[in-house]
Amino acid sequence: MRIVILGSAYPLRGGGIASFNERLASHFQELGHEVDIYSFTLQYPNFLFPGKSQFSDEPAPPDLNIKTKVNSINPLNWFRIGRELRQARYDLLIVRFWMPFFGPCLGTIQRQVRKNKYTKIVCIADNIIPHEQRFGDKFLIRYFLKSVDACVTMSKSVLADLKMFSPQMPAVYTPHPLYDNYGLHMSKAESRKLLNIQQEDRVILFFGFIRQYKGLDLLLEALADPRVRELNIKLLLAGEFYGDPTPYLALIQKYHLEDVIYMHTDFIPNQEVGRYFSAADCVVLPYRTATQSGITQVAYHFDLPMIVSNVGGLPELVQDGSVGYVVEPNVGSIVNGIVSFYRHDKEAQFRTNILDEKKKYSWDTFGNELLKLVD
DSSP, X not given: OEEEEESOOTTBOOHHHHHHHHHHHHHHHXXXXXXXXXXXXXXXXXXXXXXXXXXXXXXXXXXOEEEEEEETTXXXXXXXXXXXXXXXXXXXEEEEEOOGGGHHHHHHHHHHHHTTSOOEEEEEESOSSOSSOOTTHHHHHHHHHTTOSEEEESXXXXXXXXXXXXXXXXXXXXXXXXXXXSOOOOOHHHHHHHTTOOTTOEEEEEESOBOGGGOHHHHHHHHTSHHHHTTTEEEEEESOBSSOOHHHHHHHHHTTOGGGEEEEOSOOOGGGHHHHHHHOSEEEXXXXXXXXXXXXXXXXXXXXXXXXXXXXXXXXHSOBTTTEEEEOSSHHHHHHHHHHHHHTTOHHHHHHHHHHHGGGOOHHHHHHHHHHHHO
16 A cells, blocks of 8 residues: 655654654565655644653654645644645555644545545554643544544544534544564663663653653652651652652752662653663553553553553553552552552562563554554
8 A cells, every 4th residue: 555644754853743643654664565655844833842842853864754844823824734645646645643733724635535436444543532631632633533433542532522513424433553662671770871770770651741740749748648758769760850840859959869769850861761761661641631642652661660640541551460559540549559669669560470471562563453443
């Protein structure tokens, strides 16, 4: 097949979405398909972008045909790109949707493509309803979905949201595949040396863009609990602030946590991701809301146990008591999960169980489900 993926890719950082699109393109190319990626020249206007930079300093991924052409706020560009894709007559257009802001851009491009009455359009929906909702979201979501033929979701909660907006749309849930493109495993000793972490420390990891819904404030308050303190647990905080860092810094100061946090709050390049997951005993996702999370799939790749909130699709990905703990999104429950993990010495058992559990999160499974939906 001739396939085009419409969504973030190099040189945009894009977090997990860009990495996902590039890994999916590689997977389909390995199967013999011809794949192009259409990415953004402008993804977010600067005043809407909460991070420091939208662009990567890393080398381009090899063997991928990435065309940087789409402007998210220029309607003339939408029509031009739509005509270009319509005339190219791809067999399949795969479009990523994760927030309503992109509804006008992507929906307009899709409407142009559909005029060729040939290209099938399948959406991979990270979210339908966004974590941080705004006025007008429902209109933008509907505008986007009306020009989609079918949809893949990676959590059951997103599938349920989709059915509220488009009950008749062909859709399938299939779990987020592993992020296996962040390098090889490192020993805990080697990675801690690189990060200047004491070898004897008990280290939990919070990883990824720091946004309000991800509950870092809950984790900081849990870190201040006397039961956690007496276990001498350290937090490896790795990720860029997407918003005002002041509330988090105030909590650190209030609870005198400066000596128990390893702070790495710049953007983490892809080639360095592995050292953070290799250095930790477990990763904690204390999210207030969630759909799925790519962080769990990076953790699976590095055989790292997880403590996750009982929200959205996270319990679907983490079997409680087998590869980690599922806790409620409040301080007391998070504390209980962390304390139980260390007092019952669960790391080795959870890591062993992960070796079997992660086998079901393959790119073959994800790709097959998507192509079956097309058929």
